[in-house]
Amino acid sequence: MAVHYNCAKCNDRLCMHKVPIFSTLDKDDLRKIMGLINHHKYKKGETLVFDGDPMDSVVIINEGSVKAYKITADGREQILYVFSEGDFFGEQNLFSGQASTYSVEALQAVKTCNLSRKQFQELLYRFPEIAVKIIDELGNRMTRLENALQTIGVRNVDNRIGGILLEFAEKYGTKNEIGTIIHLPFSREGIANYLGVARETVSRKFSQLENEGVIHSLNNKEILIPDMGKIEAIAGFH
Amino acid sequence: MAVHYNCAKCNDRLCMHKVPIFSTLDKDDLRKIMGLINHHKYKKGETLVFDGDPMDSVVIINEGSVKAYKITADGREQILYVFSEGDFFGEQNLFSGQASTYSVEALQAVKTCNLSRKQFQELLYRFPEIAVKIIDELGNRMTRLENALQTIGVRNVDNRIGGILLEFAEKYGTKNEIGTIIHLPFSREGIANYLGVARETVSRKFSQLENEGVIHSLNNKEILIPDMGKIEAIAGFH
DNA sequence: CGGACCATTGATAATTGTCAAAATTCGTGG
DNA sequence: CCACGAATTTTGACAATTATCAATGGTCCG
Numbered sequence: 329m330a331v332h333y334n335c336a337k338c339n340d341r342l343c344m345h346k347v348p349i350f351s352t353l354d355k356d357d358l359r360k361i362m363g364l365i366n367h368h369k370y371k372k373g374e375t376l377v378f379d380g381d382p383m384d385s386v387v388i389i390n391e392g393s394v395k396a397y398k399i400t401a402d403g404r405e406q407i408l409y410v411f412s413e414g415d416f417f418g419e420q421n422l423f424s425g426q427a428s429t430y431s432v433e434a435l436q437a438v439k440t441c442n443l444s445r446k447q448f449q450e451l452l453y454r455f456p457e458i459a460v461k462i463i464d465e466l467g468n469r470m471t472r473l474e475n476a477l478q479t480i481g482v483r484n485v486d487n488r489i490g491g492i493l494l495e496f497a498e499k500y501g502t503k504n505e506i507g508t509i510i511h512l513p514f515s516r517e518g519i520a521n522y523l524g525v526a527r528e529t530v531s532r533k534f535s536q537l538e539n540e541g542v543i544h545s546l547n548n549k550e551i552l553i554p555d556m557g558k559i560e561a562i563a564g565f566h
Numbered sequence: 567m568a569v570h571y572n573c574a575k576c577n578d579r580l581c582m583h584k585v586p587i588f589s590t591l592d593k594d595d596l597r598k599i600m601g602l603i604n605h606h607k608y609k610k611g612e613t614l615v616f617d618g619d620p621m622d623s624v625v626i627i628n629e630g631s632v633k634a635y636k637i638t639a640d641g642r643e644q645i646l647y648v649f650s651e652g653d654f655f656g657e658q659n660l661f662s663g664q665a666s667t668y669s670v671e672a673l674q675a676v677k678t679c680n681l682s683r684k685q686f687q688e689l690l691y692r693f694p695e696i697a698v699k700i701i702d703e704l705g706n707r708m709t710r711l712e713n714a715l716q717t718i719g720v721r722n723v724d725n726r727i728g729g730i731l732l733e734f735a736e737k738y739g740t741k742n743e744i745g746t747i748i749h750l751p752f753s754r755e756g757i758a759n760y761l762g763v764a765r766e767t768v769s770r771k772f773s774q775l776e777n778e779g780v781i782h783s784l785n786n787k788e789i790l791i792p793d794m795g796k797i798e799a800i801a802g803f804h
Numbered sequence: 805c806g807g808a809c810c811a812t813t814g815a816t817a818a819t820t821g822t823c824a825a826a827a828t829t830c831g832t833g834g
Numbered sequence: 835c836c837a838c839g840a841a842t843t844t845t846g847a848c849a850a851t852t853a854t855c856a857a858t859g860g861t862c863c864g
Contacts, residue, residue: 766822
């Protein structure tokens with residue numbers, strides 16, 4: 329179960345400094361906010377929030393990553409977001425008081441910083457620049473959703489695979505002389521549920537790309553891409 | 567082309583009162599804001615904004631409706647939003663100064679109220695409650711996008727058709743003794759581009775539903791639904 | 805080293821897209 | 835108000851893509 333702890337060594341490096349929405353605040357303000365924060369730890373596979381749960385706090389990911397997803401009536405999972413270090417969720421529900429519209433599950437060991445609804449609202453009034461940051465971040469997230477909708481809607485699976493590789497390369501990739509190495513945030517099944525296709529289809533497409541020399545699987549979670557240009561072509565960016 | 571006019575009879579009834587984000591303001595404040603607004607008119611089929619255009623104002627739909635969409639490399643259109651009376655767009659780009667991430671086209675004759683970037687930002691500072699309204703509305707919009715992503719991602723076309731009928735029933739439907747009449751905001755092709763399927767597939771599914779007695783086409787833009795419960799079942803809400 | 809979990813592959817079925825033609829609807833002008 | 839032409843929609847036949855089911859092969863971690 330989720331462990332609630334008040335970390336002794338929770339210094340400035342942790343939590344706040346990683347979080348873009350607090351980036352405009354100075355050290356003193358940060359120190360004040362620190363006191364308001366609750367910390368939680370979750371193991372891989374644990375659920376932070378269930379779809380439909382009432383949300384009474386904003387959750388900021390401090391370490392690790394999580395997936396936000398919905399389950400349909402017939403049991404299929406559609407992944408909406410992967411939140412990593414510095415990302416936050418739960419903000420939509422603060423004003424309207426709505427229940428969560430998705431479930432959130434830890435993809436690895438995860439540490440979070442939680443701010444209660446009340447505390448968060450007070451922050452917004454005290455530091456209006458945070459509201460601007462949030463509107464900005466929500467805008468980014470909407471743009472990503474819009475792109476995802478386009479990618480999935482237009483339904484050519486090759487494009488979608490290319491698209492996810494580009495997205496992950498940017499977020500989780502490291503470049504070296506021989507190419508870009510992507511550390512995938514989740515399994516083939518996860519990728520499938522992110523793209524809205526069957527697990528086996530992902531396997532087949534990856535095999536095909538491997539045969540064509542476009543990607544090289546190092547292991548189940550890491551792939552090497554010698555030439556990102558080819559991926560861009562596959563994603564449909566002429 | 568777009569006609570720019572300063573409407574003489576633009577009284578309180580128009581523009582402001584319809585717009586939820588201004589709903590907390592009192593009459594005097596509204597009157598002040600009125601002066602800042604530019605009005606535009608567009609004919610059906612006219613483009614208000616092209617994908618990639620720099621956005622220097624927030625556009626509020628005052629009359630009519632528009633579609634916001636993207637075109638893929640291979641020429642497919644994916645519709646992201648239908649904005650009707652009281653909806654607004656262009657707000658994402660105000661802070662980041664980004665170009666528009668989609669095109670916007672009038673579905674009917676459309677009248678808009680435009681607020682320049684600078685004026686809008688001043689409003690936000692003067693009336694912080696507008697910022698809260700906007701965060702709220704963006705939250706709603708994100709929830710819709712998330713639902714759309716799930717609907718499309720899970721890819722059972724029947725579910726998608728059911729989903730769009732529910733959505734349109736809520737937005738554009740009128741109830742009477744014999745059922746719910748939906749005035750569709752766009753053609754079969756538009757529906758297809760909203761759902762991410764082929765035009766012909768929409769036709770076939772509608773025909774099928776007609777044969778099953780679940781819907782009755784009155785004409786190309788209007789359908790009668792005797793029992794919404796059946797639609798909910800088709801949409802996948804057991 | 806073993807067992808659980810995850811990924812791949814093959815064969816087949818189901819769904820949906822594509823192309824082409826026919827039917828219907830819509831809007832305009834008489 | 836009707837008629838005509840243009841545009842949209844429907845239907846059919848077929849092809850392509852992807853899901854499903856089942857079996858096999860790999861990988862990871864205690």
